[in-house]
Amino acid sequence: MSTVTPADTFRRSVDADRSDRPLLDGRLRDLLAGKKILMTGVTGFIGEQLLWKILTELPETTPAVLVRRKRSADARARMITVVKKEIFRGVREAAGGPEALLDSRIDVIEGDLPNVPVLPSDIDVVVHCAGDVSFDPPIDQAFTTNVVGTQALMDRMIEACSDDDGNLLKVPHYVHISTAYTAGRRRGAIPEAAHVHTIDHRAETRAGLAMRDLIEAESRTSERLTALRKEAEREHRQAGYLTTAADTERRRLEWVQSELVTAGTERARSLGWTDVYTFTKALGERVVAEVGAGVEVSVVRPAIVESSWLHPYPGWIEGFKMAEPLILAYGRGELPEFPASPDSVIDIVPCDHVVNAILAVCATHPTIGRPEFYHVSSGARNPLTFQGIYGQIREYFSEHPLEGGPRGAARLPQWQFPGAGSVERLLATSERAHTIANRLLDAAPRSARTRKFANDLDRTRGRLSFLRRYLSLYNEYAQSELHFVDDHTLALTESLHPDDQPVFAFDTAVYDWKTYIQDVHCPSITSSIRRMDALRRRRGKRPTTMRDLGRDTAGSTAMAVFDLDGTIMSTNVIEQYLWSRLPGLSAPRQVAELGQVLQKLPSYLWAERRDRSAFLRAVYRRYAGADLAALEQFVDTELAPTILSRLSPDAGRRIREHRAAGHRTVLVTGVVRPLTRPLEPLFDVIVAADLATDAGGRCTGFLTGPPLVGESRAAWLHHYAALNGIDLARSFAYADSHSDLPMLAAVGHAVAVSPDIALMRAANANQWTSVEWKIAPMTPRWALPR
Known part of the structure; x- marks a missing residue:
């Protein structure tokens, strides 16, 4: 058997009807x-x-x-690239080079x-x-x-x-x-x-080709766009409307592609x-x-x-x-x-x-x-x-x-x-x-x-x-x-x-799998x-956007832009307000002021998550009635050591390196200008929030213009660069928050400093370097200036 x-x-049987098959x-x-x-x-x-x-x-x-043709490369150029590969070495050299090989042996049709x-x-x-x-x-x-x-x-x-x-x-x-x-x-x-x-391959082809128009049309319905926009806003609201809009369109295109893939898979399996x-x-x-x-x-x-x-x-x-x-x-x-x-x-x-x-x-x-x-x-x-x-x-x-x-x-x-x-x-x-x-x-x-x-x-x-x-x-x-x-x-x-x-x-059947695999x-x-x-292993880490400035040759055609809070300093606008406000109050009034701020804190945090401009405006309303000149004097005489104690030594060294390289150093912040006065020796330009005052020099609780946050920072960079002959491709930017994504994207060398999670992920996606700038303040966070 x-x-x-x-x-x-x-x-x-291989031999049964050999005459019926085309053979050699x-x-x-x-x-x-x-x-x-x-x-x-x-x-x-x-x-x-x-x-x-x-x-x-x-x-x-x-x-x-x-x-x-592929982009600028025509058919012949692409074929020259093909025959330059290692497996064609013998025939290429025998022909006298890649061009000669094409001319003598290969007809190229575009x-x-x-x-x-x-x-x-x-x-x-x-x-x-x-x-x-x-x-x-x-x-x-x-x-x-x-x-x-x-x-x-x-x-x-x-x-x-x-x-x-x-x-x-x-x-x-x-x-x-x-x-x-x-x-x-x-x-x-x-x-x-x-x-x-x-x-019926004709009917299936017509239907398959028509799917793109159908799915594209669905992607543009108000329901679909609303859903995609809300997803983008949850991630990019702080960065600004244009960033959110760009991400909404990216999500729409990805949705179209995904739906076309799903449509093909499901039709095939059906x-x-x-x-x-x-x-x-x-x-x-x-x-x-x-x-x-x-x-x-x-x-x-x-x-x-x-x-x-x-x-x-x-x-x-x-x-x-x-x-x-x-x-x-x-x-x-x-x-x-x-x-x-x-x-x-x-x-x-x-x-x-x-x-x-x-x-x-x-x-x-x-x-x-x-x-x-x-x-x-x-x-x-x-x-x-x-x-x-x-x-x-x-x-x-x-x-x-x-x-x-x-x-x-x-x-x-x-x-x-x-x-x-x-x-x-x-x-x-x-x-x-x-x-x-x-x-x-x-x-x-x-x-x-x-x-x-x-x-x-x-x-x-x-x-x-x-x-x-x-x-x-x-x-x-x-x-x-x-x-x-x-x-x-x-x-x-x-x-x-x-x-x-x-x-x-x-x-x-001529090979064994152990040998082959x-x-x-x-x-x-x-x-x-x-x-x-x-x-x-030989090169070490991946290429860095935190470049060695000793070799940089851009000089005055480049600038280095720094964010303040969380980037070069360990502080925030609420803390800064309390520094400037509480020392001049009696103990009972300090407690009352602190209680009011704590009561407002949930609404401040909610505003910051939705719109940092609204958050800053809400905090700065509390400056209403303050004497601007007195505030500036207090910063110069009393508050400066506290502010400088929160400056990261790593940030200070990097700023000085940029100045030594001939770069223009710029501080862009939503902090009120008086609080930036101790940092003026470090920067050529400081862009800060200016408090509006009345005829008597007292703050009204409003600003002289919108705070520079999110996409407005990138717009400012482009405008300033155009006016001053700055090459943004050779410039640097340092920030810690996802809201600064547009600013970082505007320069050739972006660095995320102790970033939040959203910015860290964006930095990884864009291959930007992330650094940790440690800050060890000389005074405890809860201690007030004298």
């Missing part, structure tokens, strides 16, 4: 000699190696490449999908590698590239090979690079044939596909069959394409593909579980096998009107399960750990494969805990410890967002029970000429990470 596996019951009857260099192969997607992963293979192994084949230009009439084969390969593109983008772009390319191909009456002068061979996962959410054996479904990528690729195959009814058509369906097995060298890869982010996250100890079925097959295929298969298919001649399909996969004859790849990766990182932080290498999680439901519950629980912790953080007092906790919380949020995104994307693939039959592909590789076997073979793939994808870690 023979043993038959489930997979064997779906396999056909000579060497590829001879079969493709004199041919012009038009390629799309040459700047991508597969396309780049495909071009390299043609240039190195098919000397009498002419590659033509369709390349789109164009895009779906805006395909007129194609040359001498093309023999078209290889369509381009496409939107992310799993979650916006629905309109996926249809534009994978469906509309495919039809546009095929129409241009047929037009190029036809006379003015539309009659074909030559029959081109169209080779479409699809994906094995166009099978969707099916289970079991997937034959190398067209998928059976009744989806029709039986895992995501909009595989859905639109499947519809693209249907377009290929219809439009290509009168030409030779082949469809190549790779599985999960990863680094090369042999060529151009073991482990060659461009960028991170499907598995790499997850492998690296596991190596860092940041992937505690994965929602895979341990016995499900992860169908990985090396890139060079895919490229070799494509070129072999290019050399065949399928029957006109009957597309041929080829699965380039490993699961049929060299299956790798999720349990298997987990074991290989864990073993690799156990022997070759990634560089850790101060605590050493990360602890590798031990997966139990509890199932998708358990992983989802674990992730959801962690997300809820993070949300609660973040809310508690809002009420925490500002301190270095609070900032450290916030940074830790943000790192956790980053890990949770990573897990949420990738688990959502790959959950379906991780539990896939697809079996890709690859009889056609196996027959084709076995028909290779013996002399082509060492260079062009693509039988995925532990000796080829993992070392390749971690090498760049290890180099960056080593570079960071």
